[in-house]
C-alpha cells in the first residue's frame with residue numbers, strides 16, 4: 587500500500603473503531619461486575635426504601651402529637667421493627683435506617699430530646715419533624731429504570747444494582763488481547779542490561795492500561811527484529827481478538843511489523859496518523875482480528891494506546907462512550923502555536939489549573955510518569971497565553987472515557 591499523508595486523529599479513531607462491535611452478553615455476579623458494561627437496561631426488582639425509615643437516631647412520634655412529653659413504649663432498630671401502632675402520647679426509640687412505626691409521622695432528634703426514665707420531652711433545641719423520614723420508594727421503586735444499557739458498572743452502579751435486587755448482571759463480554767514487544771535492543775531483565783540494551787517496558791505498560799477492559803492478556807516477546815520471529819509471534823497471537831505490537835512501526839531498515847503483517851495475511855487498513863507523538867501508528871485486520879502497530883518510543887506507545895487501543899477495547903467491551911473525554915482546564919503556561927500534527931503535551935495539575943511539562947521527547951518516561959494529563963493541541967492551533975483554556979485528558983489510572 588502507498589502510505590499517503592498521515593490521517594487526522596478523529597478519522598483514524600473512527601476508522602479503527604468501526605472494525606469492532608460490542609461482544610455478546612454474559613452473566614456475572616453483581617459483586618464481581620465492576621468495570622463491565624451493561625448489556626441491557628437495568629430495572630429495579632425491588633423498592634428502596636421498602637418502607638418509610640427514620641433518617642436519624644431519636645424518637646418517633648405521631649404527626650398530630652408534636653408537643654410532648656411522650657411515654658417511650660418500645661424501640662424500632664434497624665432490622666428490628668416495632669410491631670404495634672403508635673398512639674397519641676407515645677414515642678418509640680428509633681435508630682437510623684429503622685422502620686417508622688405504624689401511625690408515626692415525625693422524628694425528634696436525640697440531640698433535641700430530654701429523657702427521664704420512660705418519659706421523653708423536647709429539650710428546647712428543636713421540634714419533631716417529618717423531614718427526618720426517608721419515604722418508601724424515594725430512591726427507586728420496583729420496575730424503575732436504574733441504569734441504561736452500555737453504562738460502565740463502577741462501584742456506585744454496582745451498589746445500586748445490588749440494592750435494586752439484582753444478584754447477577756447481563757454485561758458485555760471482554761475482548762482478549764495479545765501484546766507483542768519487538769526489538770533486538772530489548773531486555774527482559776531490567777536489572778541486567780548491557781550498553782546496547784534497554785529494558786522492555788512498553789508491553790507491560792500497555793497490558794496495565796488495558797487490564798480492566800480485557801478477558802485475558804497474552805504477553806509475547808521481546809521478539810527479534812526478523813520477519814520470521816515476528817511471524818511466529820503473530821501466529822502465537824492468532825486466538826486474540828486484538829493484537830498490539832510496539833516498535834518496528836516506522837520506516838527504518840529494521841522496522842518489520844508492516845511487512846510481517848502483510849506476509850501473515852493481514853490487510854493494512856491505514857498507517858500513520860497526524861499526531862505527535864505517535865505518527866507511525868498502523869492498523870491492520872485479519873478476519874475478525876484487529877491489529878494495532880504502536881510506535882516503539884515509550885511515550886508514543888502510551889499516547890497511541892490511550893487514544894486508539896483503549897477506545898477500541900472499550901467499544902468491544904460494550905461502552906456507549908468509548909473515546910477519551912477532554913476536560914477543559916486553564917493552562918498556567920503559554921503554549922506555542924501547533925503544527926501539522928495534533929500534539930499531546932504532558933501536563934501537571936497545580937492548584938486547579940494545568941501546567942506544561944517542558945520535556946517533549948517521545949522517549950522521556952520520567953516526564954510522562956510525572957504527568958497528570960495530556961494537553962491536547964489541535965493541528966495549527968494558535969499560540970495560547972497564560973490562563974487560556976485547553977483540552978486535557980487525564981492519564982492517571984489509564985484515563986477515563
Ligand SMILES: Nc1nc2c(c(=O)[nH]1)N[C@H]1C(S)=C(S)[C@@H](COP(=O)(O)OP(=O)(O)OC[C@H]3O[C@@H](n4cnc5c(N)ncnc54)[C@H](O)[C@@H]3O)O[C@H]1N2
Nearest residue numbers: 767769786787788789832833834835836841881882883886
Ligand atoms: N527517518 C525517520 N525516522 C523515524 C520516523 C520517521 O518518520 N522517519 N519516525 C519517528 C517516530 S515519530 C517514532 S515514534 C519512531 C517509531 O519507531 P518504531 O515504531 O519503528 O520503533 P523502534 O524504532 O523499534 O523503537 C523506537 C524507540 O523505542 C524503543 N522501544 C521500542 N520498543 C520498546 C519497548 N517494548 N519498550 C521500551 N522501549 C521500546 C526503542 O528502543 C527505540 O529507542 O521512529 C522515529 N524514527
Ligand code: MOO
Nearest residue numbers: 863864865886948
Ligand atoms: O511521533 Mo514519534 O511517535 O514522536 O516519537
